[in-house]
Amino acid sequence: MLYWLMKYVLLGPLMRAACRPRIEGLEHIPGTGGAILASNHVAVADSFFLPLMVPRRVTFLAKREYFTGRGLKGRFKKYFFSGVGQVPIDRSSALAAQAALDTGVRLLSEGRLLGIYPEGTRSPDGRLYKGKTGVARMALEAGVPVIPVAMFGTEEVNPIGSRMWRPRPVRIVVGEPLDFSRYEGLAGDRFVERSITDEIMYALMELTGREYVDVYAAKVKDELAASGGDGGDWRDRPAA
Template identity: 45%
Template sequence: MLYSVAHTVIPPLARAVWRPTVEGLHHVPTSGPVIVASNHLSFFDSVVIPVVVPRKVVFLAKSDYFTGTGVKGTLTRAWFEGLGMLPVDRDDTKAAIASLDTALEVLRNGEAFGIYPEGTRSRDGRIYRGRTGVAHLALTAGCPVVPVGLAGTEDIQPVGSNRPRRAKVSVRFGAPITVAGEYDGVPSGRARRELTDRIMAAIGDLTDQEPAGIYNERPAEA
């Protein structure tokens, strides 16, 4: 209910403010399970994609955003729930497994799940090697993966800034990558690696980012 109400208000307002350029939206299936896999430049990536896609796209967000108190906490929780986000404890040692279970449940319910195969956002503009969780989800659920290339979202709220600003943002959707029957007989580890590399190559084609060739790591928190 909250999502339905918020989705009639937030997307038009956000599009009016940032006026994102959107290409290839027809590649996103209008129904059924699908993984929306994107490069990751900013916290706002998880806002921009749900704003431009007509159907609900579920992303995971830090559980801290859902536990605030007072008016600010209530508004923050309503914002994230209204965008279709689900809480995850990133500091829990079992969080990665729990996240995959949550994602599979979303896909089994016939919904769209958004994921960043790089794991964490790029701070130097390069595109990093993908982690195989995205392939595990696609192969387990047997659903297609739509690659997404974002540009400009890092300028909405640069590191050190405490409020969003207007920026030129573009969102490009690529043709779905199908997996059904394509990896039959291929060892699971190899299948996950090959599919992940295919997905990252497709994302890279949409962004023209320089490949880093390595995994991206979350910076240590002070």
């Protein structure tokens, strides 16, 4: 209930008035049945604007830390993310990662629309980074299409480190579904899963127009944290 209240009554109208979001390619999202929305990830706001603009309910696999915080802020986060139907996952170990994949497959098998960020974390500088193969495993095991989604403008609405959102235009482009039925029965083959993931990331690169970096974003974030720097903006960097 909170999901629909936030979308149409409490938060959605404010987001529409301030940021004038628009979406292209909605016809590529099926009206029923399981499917994966695989998006680039440049801001926390991505997880708000995509469900706002897609008529069907979108479920995200949210990191467990959103549900385990302490104090008033921690309780608010737990209430909010639980109330809007997001599913907590543990990413601390290989066993936990498998449990997260199993949860994703279950949701897809129930006919849910699952939002996933293949990069595994928010981009530190707006560029597109190497995808993790979990998205491929879920697509193969559940037998569902993967729909690439490009987010534009959310990093200006919600810059890294900002506490307040800014009124900036947001645009979302939904690409044509990617069908991987030709790999049926090959879930668990790491070469197949890497091939599928790379195909998804290539589709996202074409859709977003962002520079692609064949390195995991989490590694870049760790290096930036160790050096005390920030990601800056990919447009300020020389071409790879």
